[in-house]
Structures are given as structure tokens and as C-alpha cells.
Amino acid sequence: AQTVTQSQPEMSVQEAETVTLSCTYDTSESNYYLFWYKQPPSRQMILVIRQEAYKQQNATENRFSVNFQKAAKSFSLKISDSQLGDTAMYFCAFTLQTNTGNQFYFGTGTSLTVIP
Amino acid sequence: EAQVTQNPRYLITVTGKKLTVTCSQNMNHEYMSWYRQDPGLGLRQIYYSMNVEVTDKGDVPEGYKVSRKEKRNFPLILESPSPNQTSLYFCASSLYRRALSPLHFGNGTRLTVT
Numbered sequence: 001a002q003t004v005t006q007s008q009p010e011m012s013v014q015e016a017e018t019v020t021l022s023c024t025y026d027t028s029e030s031n032y033y034l035f036w037y038k039q040p041p042s043r044q045m046i047l048v049i050r051q052e053a054y055k056q057q058n059a060t061e062n063r064f065s066v067n068f069q070k071a072a073k074s075f076s077l078k079i080s081d082s083q084l085g086d087t088a089m090y091f092c093a094f095t096l097q098t099n100t101g102n103q104f105y106f107g108t109g110t111s112l113t114v115i116p
Numbered sequence: 117e118a119q120v121t122q123n124p125r126y127l128i129t130v131t132g133k134k135l136t137v138t139c140s141q142n143m144n145h146e147y148m149s150w151y152r153q154d155p156g157l158g159l160r161q162i163y164y165s166m167n168v169e170v171t172d173k174g175d176v177p178e179g180y181k182v183s184r185k186e187k188r189n190f191p192l193i194l195e196s197p198s199p200n201q202t203s204l205y206f207c208a209s210s211l212y213r214r215a216l217s218p219l220h221f222g223n224g225t226r227l228t229v230t
Contacts, residue, residue: 004158006158009156035218035219037219043204043223043224044221044223044224045206045219045224047218050218091158091159093159093219102147102210102217103161103164104149104161104208104219106151106158106159106160107158108156108157108158109158
């Protein structure tokens with residue numbers, strides 16, 4: 001069975017500081033892809049960053065970067081220079097490409113509050 | 117504009133009254149799916165579809181039906197809604213067989229069943 005665990009239900013960070021959201025997953029597959037989604041109060045689901053499991057290099061998108069540790073099955077998200085607009089629920093997810101479709105598995109989310 | 121359109125955004129209904137939540141995408145995506153989001157549980161997949169006339173159950177299919185008669189549309193049907201189906205629902209789509217292709221989500225439907 002595939003699982004995604006986000007062990008921090010809530011976090012807060014001061015504006016302009018750096019915060020790291022943790023995510024671990026479990027799969028016996030070797031070919032998969034990892035994502036972080038952001039859900040602001042508007043409830044829209046927005047893709048933040050993606051990572052191919054076969055790539056060693058950690059993905060970066062502006063102030064967002066990941067620390068991907070394949071052996072440890074860990075995929076944490078680092079947000080640098082936090083802004084008020086980063087306040088949102090963050091979901092970690094991974095997907096497997098199977099014969100029955102691209103199955104997506106989501107964590108339970110981390111609610112991040114950026115404090116002015 | 118590439119998007120997934122979900123309607124309605126809010127829906128309040130009573131137990132047992134059939135309802136349909138519509139979902140349409142304009143990106144020619146093969147893969148479409150429905151999720152429900154509940155506090156503390158994250159997103160759980162209800163049904164998914166790989167292409168026209170191909171659908172399969174996700175993790176929580178009980179009480180739901182879907183159909184995929186056209187590539188762009190994937191409606192979610194609740195034949196006899198119950199209060200435990202009160203939730204936030206998302207439709208999503210992506211390119212099939214390109215696993216790095218992320219899910220594109222609709223804006224969600226907040227359903228309340230009384």
C-alpha cells in the first residue's frame with residue numbers, strides 16, 4: 001500500500017523567515033513523482049513544486065525548494081523568505097504510473113500560518 | 117484559458133435527494149478523478165477515469181457514481197446523499213501516461229447534506 005505522512009498538522013513562521021514542512025511516503029515502487037500542492041483560504045489547489053524520483057537534484061521554484069531523500073523516503077518543502085500569501089494548507093503527494101492510470105496519493109496536510 | 121470547471125461551488129441538499137456535481141476540462145486530458153477533502157484526512161480519491169467509458173473505484177467510492185461519456189466531462193452523481201457525504205469535493209485532470217504531469221484541480225464544491 002502507498003501512504004503519505006505529514007506529521008505536522010499546523011505550523012507557523014514569522015514573515016521573511018524560513019520554514020520546512022516535512023513529508024514521508026512509503027512505496028515499493030522505484031519510478032514515481034512527488035508534488036507539493038498549496039491550498040490557500042480560497043480553497044483552490046495550486047501546484048507548488050514537483051520532483052522526479054529518479055533525479056538526484058532537488059527541485060527549486062523561486063522561494064520554494066525540496067529536500068528529497070529517496071532512501072529515507074522523505075520529501076520536505078522549504079519556503080524561504082516567507083510571505084503573508086504563503087499562508088495556506090500544504091499537501092504532499094506522489095504519483096505512480098501504473099497500467100490502471102496515474103494514481104495520486106495525498107498526505108493529510110500541514111496548515112501553515114505566516115505571522116506578520 | 118486551460119482550466120477545470122466544477123459546478124456548483126456550494127450545494128446544500130437534504131438526505132436522499134439525488135444530485136450531480138459537474139466537472140469539465142478543456143485541456144484534452146485523458147485522466148480525470150474525483151476527491152473528497154475532510155479535515156484531518158486530506159484528499160481521498162472517490163473515482164477516476166483513464167479515458168472515455170473507462171472508470172474505476174478509488175479509495176472511498178461507496179455512495180457515489182460517475183460517468184465518462186465524453187472526454188471533457190466527468191460528473192459525480194450522488195443517488196441518495198447522506199449526511200456523511202458532507203464534504204469538500206474536487207475534480208481534477210491530468211495527462212495519462214505522463215506521470216510527471218500534475219493534477220489540475222477545479223475550484224471545489226462545498227456540499228452540505230442535512
